[in-house]
Amino acid sequence: MSIFKRGGGRSSDAPGVSGPARIARGGAEVTAGIRAGDVAIIDRTDLDADDAAELVKLKVAAVVNVASSTTGKFPSVGPELLSEAGIPLVDQVGDGVVTRLRSGDLVRVHEGKIFRDGVLVASGIARDGAQVKADYSEASSDFTTRLDTLAVNASEHLRREHAMLLDGVRVPRLSTRLKGRAVVVVSDSFDAAADLKALKRFVLDRDPVMVGAGKGADLILKAGYQPDVVVGSVEGFSSPVLDSARELVVTTASGQIQTPERLEKHQKDVVRFVADGEDADLAILLADANGASVIVHAGAAPTLGDFLGQSPGLVGPAFVVRLRSAAKLVDAKVVGHLTTGRMSVWPILLLVLCAAVAMGVALSLTSTGGDVTGWVTDQFSDLLSWIEGLRS
Numbered sequence: 001m002s003i004f005k006r007g008g009g010r011s012s013d014a015p016g017v018s019g020p021a022r023i024a025r026g027g028a029e030v031t032a033g034i035r036a037g038d039v040a041i042i043d044r045t046d047l048d049a050d051d052a053a054e055l056v057k058l059k060v061a062a063v064v065n066v067a068s069s070t071t072g073k074f075p076s077v078g079p080e081l082l083s084e085a086g087i088p089l090v091d092q093v094g095d096g097v098v099t100r101l102r103s104g105d106l107v108r109v110h111e112g113k114i115f116r117d118g119v120l121v122a123s124g125i126a127r128d129g130a131q132v133k134a135d136y137s138e139a140s141s142d143f144t145t146r147l148d149t150l151a152v153n154a155s156e157h158l159r160r161e162h163a164m165l166l167d168g169v170r171v172p173r174l175s176t177r178l179k180g181r182a183v184v185v186v187s188d189s190f191d192a193a194a195d196l197k198a199l200k201r202f203v204l205d206r207d208p209v210m211v212g213a214g215k216g217a218d219l220i221l222k223a224g225y226q227p228d229v230v231v232g233s234v235e236g237f238s239s240p241v242l243d244s245a246r247e248l249v250v251t252t253a254s255g256q257i258q259t260p261e262r263l264e265k266h267q268k269d270v271v272r273f274v275a276d277g278e279d280a281d282l283a284i285l286l287a288d289a290n291g292a293s294v295i296v297h298a299g300a301a302p303t304l305g306d307f308l309g310q311s312p313g314l315v316g317p318a319f320v321v322r323l324r325s326a327a328k329l330v331d332a333k334v335v336g337h338l339t340t341g342r343m344s345v346w347p348i349l350l351l352v353l354c355a356a357v358a359m360g361v362a363l364s365l366t367s368t369g370g371d372v373t374g375w376v377t378d379q380f381s382d383l384l385s386w387i388e389g390l391r392s
Contacts, residue, residue: 016110017088019061021101037061039107046071047078056081062088062109066095073305075139079132093124146308153316165324171289172271176228176247179291182208187280188215192299196223198336214279217241231283234259242266249273251282278314281321288325295325298332
């Protein structure tokens with residue numbers, strides 16, 4: 001006779017928790033297709049509180065995470081919520097579990113192991129209550145330390161470079177016009193290529209100034225655009241970038257340009273930016289000081305944990321630059337989300353049709369209807385062309 005254990009999972013006399021495996025595909029909602037009593041197989045790094053709360057609400061039998069529910073970058077509340085609800089959590093089982101199991105397979109979860117028909121198909125790290133609390137405490141302590149380091153480094157950087165950061169001293173003026181224009185800064189970090197792809201409509205509509213920060217210029221070329229401005233060291237510029245960039249800004253802490261023969265070979269004049277820092281930070285500062293109306297950053301850290309997880313010596317200056325340009329700076333993911341939606345044409349067509357019918361009836365009742373009909377036809381044709389433009 002079958003019995004029910006915690007979490008609503010159905011089990012035989014074998015130890016652990018059993019239930020139908022339900023795989024939440026990457027990029028989908030964590031609860032997509034998952035029902036009460038299922039063993040939810042997810043792929044979520046640093047499981048957050050919202051996703052965990054949804055799983056608890058559904059009363060899943062257990063949660064199996066392909067990734068790590070707690071990386072230590074910042075305190076993850078999700079595992080603690082599952083633990084408090086008595087839902088077993090198995091971490092870091094790897095991608096193989098997705099290929100070995102299908103949604104609907106009856107599985108059993110016990111001590112970090114996943115069985116199907118009594119055969120071990122995957123294993124990971126069982127996160128019990130004590131382990132979850134220890135992970136959270138350690139991550140909280142480390143997170144506090146990194147915040148303290150950020151504050152110290154940011155203050156020191158602001159004290160040392162206040163003239164440049166606050167008044168724009170030593171920030172060069174470009175021949176490329178940025179004032180009043182949108183600027184896209186592309187850095188070769190995180191998921192910059194995906195960010196740039198999501199900006200396609202924004203680039204087509206706004207014709208922004210494309211600024212490559214270091215290797216980010218190569219991503220601009222790969223996406224099919226021409227970099228208007230490239231910021232970084234000469235060594236970081238590829239030959240295709242040197243050939244295609246309209247304006248080169250060479251960053252140098254000493255004021256001297258290394259390997260100037262590369263520039264001579266490509267017959268490029270350069271603008272010197274005497275400063276020390278990351279290419280992306282200096283590119284954002286350059287765009288801000290040159291009057292950009294909005295600065296879209298492709299390749300920005302997607303989360304606070306990712307931002308603080310960078311080298312401690314770089315986080316402080318990056319924070320100060322972003323604080324200075326906060327009124328203009330926006331993540332490419334946000335812009336992509338706002339500009340990729342397509343306007344539905346059917347409500348507009350319906351309104352136009354109703355208006356046309358009403359106008360036609362009115363004109364048919366007037367003596368001047370024949371004179372106006374041609375003009376109306378022309379205007380209607382122009383309106384249809386405009387609507388077609390909305391769809392493209």
